[in-house]
Amino acid sequence: xxxxxxxxxxxxxxxxxxxxxxxxxxxxxxxxxxxxxxxxxxxxxxxxxxxxxxxxxxxxxxxxxxxxxxxxxxxxxxxxxxxxxxxxxxxxxxxxxxxxxxxxxxxxxxxxxxxxxxxxxxxxxxxxxxxxxxxxxxxxxxxxxxxxxxxxxxxxxxxxxxxxxxxxxxxxxxxxxxxxxxxxxxxxxxxxxxxxxxxxxxxxxxxxxxxxxxxxxxxxxxxxxxxxxxxxxxxxxxxxxxxxxxxxxxxxxxxxxxxxxxxxxxxxxxxxxxxxxxxxxxxxxxxxxxxxxxxxxxxxxxxxxxxxxxxxxxxxxxxxxxxxxxxxxxxxxxxxxxxxxxxxxxxxxxxxxxxxxxxxxxxxxxxxxxxxxxxxxxxxxxxxxxxxxxxxxxxxxxxxxxxxxxxxxxxxxxxxxxxxxxxxxxxxxxxxxxxxxxx
Amino acid sequence: xxxxxxxxxxxxxxxxxxxxxxxxxxxxxxxxxxxxxxxxxxxxxxxxxxxxxxxxxxxxxxxxxxxxxxxxxxxxxxxxxxxxxxxxxxxxxxxxxxxxxxxxxxxxxxxxxxxxxxxxxxxxxxxxxxxxxxxxxxxxxxxxxxxxxxxxxxxxxxxxxxxxxxxxxxxxxxxxxxxxxxxxxxxxxxxxxxxxxxxxxxxxxxxxxxxxxxxxxxxxxxxxxxxxxxxxxxxxxxxxxxxxxxxxxxxxx
Numbered sequence: 161x162x163x164x165x166x167x168x169x170x171x172x173x174x175x176x177x178x179x180x181x182x183x184x185x186x187x188x189x190x191x192x193x194x195x196x197x198x199x200x201x202x203x204x205x206x207x208x209x210x211x212x213x214x215x216x217x218x219x220x221x222x223x224x225x226x227x228x229x230x231x232x233x234x235x236x237x238x239x240x241x242x243x244x245x246x247x248x249x250x251x252x253x254x255x256x257x258x259x260x261x262x263x264x265x266x267x268x269x270x271x272x273x274x275x276x277x278x279x280x281x282x283x284x285x286x287x288x289x290x291x292x293x294x295x296x297x298x299x300x301x302x303x304x305x306x307x308x309x310x311x312x313x314x315x316x317x318x319x320x321x322x323x324x325x326x327x328x329x330x331x332x333x334x335x336x337x338x339x340x341x342x343x344x345x346x347x348x349x350x351x352x353x354x355x356x357x358x359x360x361x362x363x364x365x366x367x368x369x370x371x372x373x374x375x376x377x378x379x380x381x382x383x384x385x386x387x388x389x390x391x392x393x394x395x396x397x398x399x400x401x402x403x404x405x406x407x408x409x410x411x412x413x414x415x416x417x418x419x420x421x422x423x424x425x426x427x428x429x430x431x432x433x434x435x436x437x438x439x440x441x442x443x444x445x446x447x448x449x450x451x452x453x454x455x456x457x458x459x460x461x462x463x464x465x466x467x468x469x470x471x472x473x474x475x476x477x478x479x480x481x482x483x484x485x486x487x488x489x490x491x492x493x494x495x496x497x498x499x500x501x502x503x504x505x506x507x508x509x510x511x512x513x514x515x516x517x518x519x520x521x522x523x524x525x526x527x528x529x530x531x532x533x534x535x536x537x538x539x540x541x542x543x544x545x546x547x548x549x550x551x552x553x554x555x556x557x558x559x560x561x562x563x564x565x566x567x568x569x570x571x572x573x574x575x576x577x578x579x580x581x582x583x584x585x586x587x588x589x590x591x592x593x594x595x596x597x598x599x
Numbered sequence: 600x601x602x603x604x605x606x607x608x609x610x611x612x613x614x615x616x617x618x619x620x621x622x623x624x625x626x627x628x629x630x631x632x633x634x635x636x637x638x639x640x641x642x643x644x645x646x647x648x649x650x651x652x653x654x655x656x657x658x659x660x661x662x663x664x665x666x667x668x669x670x671x672x673x674x675x676x677x678x679x680x681x682x683x684x685x686x687x688x689x690x691x692x693x694x695x696x697x698x699x700x701x702x703x704x705x706x707x708x709x710x711x712x713x714x715x716x717x718x719x720x721x722x723x724x725x726x727x728x729x730x731x732x733x734x735x736x737x738x739x740x741x742x743x744x745x746x747x748x749x750x751x752x753x754x755x756x757x758x759x760x761x762x763x764x765x766x767x768x769x770x771x772x773x774x775x776x777x778x779x780x781x782x783x784x785x786x787x788x789x790x791x792x793x794x795x796x797x798x799x800x801x802x803x804x805x806x807x808x809x810x811x812x813x814x815x816x817x818x819x820x821x822x823x824x825x826x827x828x829x830x831x832x833x834x835x836x837x838x839x840x841x842x843x844x845x846x847x848x849x850x851x852x
Contacts, residue, residue, distance in 0.1 A: 391797035423796060424788040427617065428695045430797075438699070445702035 161386045161393070167421040169400045170456070171413065176477040181349050181485065183413075183477060186404035191587050196577035200590075201371040201569045207514040214491060214596045215240055216332040219320075219342045221493050221506055222246050223275070223328050224360065227538070228254060232278035232293055236271045239332070241511045245269055245282075246321065246328055247293050255295065256321035256330035262311045263289045263300075273365065273520075273541040291316055326356040345406045346489055352475035353497055358524035359536040365520045365543045366551070368559060370566035372492065372507040372517035373593075378558050378565075379486075379494040379505060380589060382414060383582040386422060388557045393420035394430035396484070405588040408490040412585060416498075417455040417482045425451040436482070439500065441465055455482050462499070470529045473499055488585060490592050501525045515566055519559070521551055603830035605630035606656065608682040610675065612636055612665060612718060613692025615646040617789060618736065618781065621817040622689055625825045627654035631687070634678035635660040657682065665692050665714040675721040686729070687828045688722045690715040691736045696790070698749040707750040715758055719765065723774070730773030732828045735762045737780040737839065743847045755780075759839045766837035775836040777827045782843025785814035810845020819844075 175183050200206050223235045228248035235246045236259055245259035245268060261268050261284035268282050268291070281298050283290045290299040295316035303310060320331045322339035324347055329339050336342070368375065378384065385398035392398070398420050402413040417436050419425055429437070433454055434444040440462050449457055459478040466473045466481075473481060476499055487495040496503040502524045510516035527533040542549075546563070550556055568574055579587050604626060614623040614635035626633050627650050635650070635658070637643050643660040651658045659681055663674035679685045694710035697703045715735055722733070739745065741756035759778050766776035783805055785791040791814060795802040806813055823842045826832055841847060 390799070393796055394793055423793070426788060426790050426793040428697060428790060430793060434699060443700045443702055445697055445699040445706055 161390075161422040163399065163421045164424055165421045167397060167400060167418075169397050169415045169418065171402065171415075172477045172479045174477070176352065176475055176480075179352055179475050180477055181352050181475075181480065182345075183479070185402055186406060188584070189405050189588060189591075191584075191591050193579070195575060196579060196587070196590050198569045198574055198576040200593075201373060201566065202514055204514055207509065209597055210509065210593075211240055213599060214593065215509065217336065217596060217599075218333070218491055219322075219329045219331045219336060219339050221327055221489075222256070222321075222330050223273075224326055225254070225323055225328055225356075226326065227275040228328070230278050232280060234269060234276050234279060234282075235274075235328075236269050236276075237273060238508070240509055242332065243267055244319065244330055245316070246330065247295075249293055254321055254323065254328055255293075256319040256328075257295045257316035258319065260317075261286065261289050261291075262313055262316070263287055268316070272543070273363065275538065325350055326358075342408075343489070344409060346409055346487065349411070349485075350487065350495070350497065352480075353499070353502065354472075354475075355502060355524060357472075357533065358502060358526050359533055360522060360538055361525045362521065362523040362539055363541045364549060364551075365518055365541070366546060366549060366559070367510075367544075368517050368519050368546055369515060369563040370517060371514050371569070372509045373589075374562055374565050374569070375505070375507045375517060375519055375558075376488070376492060376494065376589060377577075377583075377586045378562060380410070380488055380585040381583040382412070383580065385420070388561055389554055391432070392554065393423045394426075395432040396420065398422070399582075401582070403584045405584065408592050409488060410585045410588050411485060411487045413479070414484045414486060415455060415479070415482070416484055417458050419451065429454065441469060458482050471500070471526065488589065490589065491596075499526075515570070521555070600831055602629055602825065604825070607631045607686040607829075608634070608679075608684050609687040609689065609828070610634045610678050610685050610718075610722065611689040611691055612663075612714060614660075614689075615642040617786065618784060618817040618820050619689075619691040620646065621821040622691065622824050623650055624653075625818070625821045626687075627651075627656065627658060629825065629829075630655045632656040632682050633658050634682055636663040636665075636674055636678075638662060638664060666709045668713075668717060671714070671717055672721050675718060679722070679725050684729070685722050685725045686731050688718060688726075688731070688733045689736070689824060689828065690718045690733075693736070693755075694751070696740075696746065696749055696751040698747060704750040704754075707754040711751070711754050712757060715761070723769065726769075726774050727772045731775075733762070733765065733774065733776045734824050734828045735759075735776075735778040736824070737778045739780050739782040739841060739843050739847045742780060742839075742841070743849060762839070763837045770836060775833070777832075777836060778839045779820065779824050779827060780839055780841045780843070781815060781820045782809070782841075782846035783814055784817055784820060786817050789817075805846075808846060809843070813844065815842065815844050 222237045227235050231248050231250045233248045237244050243259040245257045247255050259268050266284050266286040281290050281292050288301050292298045297315050320336050382398045385392050397415045397418050404411050417433050429444050437444045440458050459481045462481040481499045485497045492507040494505040504522040506520035508518040609626045609631045611623050613619045615637040623633050623635050640662045643662050647658050647660045664670045692714050694706035735758050737755045737758050740752040762776045762778040820842050
């Protein structure tokens, strides 16, 4: 769609105090203009290289610390062929193990993405081999019938595990760098949002017919808004976006509650902007200003009325009160970060098929008060097949399109991704991926 | 057919954009003197300049907040004085649709209803001697169920009744009062342009609902407003002219 108006988004130039999120634009990395080969999305060989050199090397997000409040509480997540068991220890630390019994290879805990309450120990359902919370053997029935004795591993295979930002992370790489080093700029940028104050209000997994990177790419650029999400042209500026690439991770800052320069203000306030105003406690019907001023006025209103509503925005700058500070934590976490909520996607590869993936969707919201936070009941996780569940209009639009992208990638008539400046994060993501695969 | 609009003095509220602007353009094309208003001086000045480019008559305007009784009444007096009288009045400005809170009812009451009533009462004394025409802008949302129960629909309906009764009361002074009820009208910067972009399916279904299988244009509404307000329709008063390409389905006996 053609650009119809000149529009320059006014952005805050200073961070909000010493702990605020940095706002300055990062230097633009020079990454060339090469085509990105489509085989990355379609080849089994590439998929196996990713397993060997990426998934088994990086830090991966598992769950939330609050999913494991008491010793013995545990949680099972999956990556590729691996099932991972996370356990709250008696000393309140969290440990990660391969979720597999050392006897005959049975999966030890049969659950997925659903917090499990305090276990004293973990007993394999096959032959009752029992493990302590620290993964060590507690009981091997009829041990005397094993002339070789117990396995010399002393229990479950342990993995690096650490926490940041209310989330629990693990790595399949025993020699992985410390999580803090891996995350780089991320804690400094996102700590001001205090994710630990937000509660999980929706969690589900959908199997999508596309490579996991097709999904990461789709959420790493806003060039596709005009094609896939035209309704968002009345909600955000899809053109004047600040794109910042850091070492492994990247972000873009996208103004919400504004109109795209591709459209002209209608006589009324667009419905999605009204939703924002109402969310902030404003009455759209009482708004006398121009549609073009709503973003700034919502910022002002939230700054003034936030404390009274029990919302602590003290570490967030004005832009953060309306805009999407959108982060990609390499390799597979997409965070749509807002003052009052955070919509997170975790993109996982299918264990066997490069044409499939698992899309994990999480919605975190700031509760209205502490009481609500304490009383909050975590929603049950569910896994769906493509098309069986709605993820809201915007994600549905992406989900509808992605299988077509994957099919096209497999065509002999397609060579690879032809990437423009608006898709800089896509190129940066691929550059980081290349760096891992060339190691 | 001569519409007889040359040198007629026309006041239009809310006339710098949309349907109101097209009405102003057409009156100007027909040689009338036109007075316009909107909330900001910038938009008034810009519109006056643009309309003047092709106009034979005088084009004037001033900013005015329709919700503010004094500001509105002094705009009417000021324009009437500058033009040397008023022959035609088009109360066009509207607060539009919306159902966010009770505030919407006040908005539509203040802008659509009082914005018409106060203007009518201010122009009537100037029309009593020589006669005149008042054409109100209503909507098909007033005569058939549309979208949702909302103040815009209900309060626009009140104007249809008001215009009919005015036409009976002031016919003796040769003042004609009519209303025009447009259906969905599509133009850049309008609500239907937003719907076309955001929800193309609904837009297309709405298009097909019209007997004429498309959306109306603001020019097509302006044609009817200008005709009803002109001497060419001197024998028409008290009607509500539905201009909707067959969007509504009722039979108007």
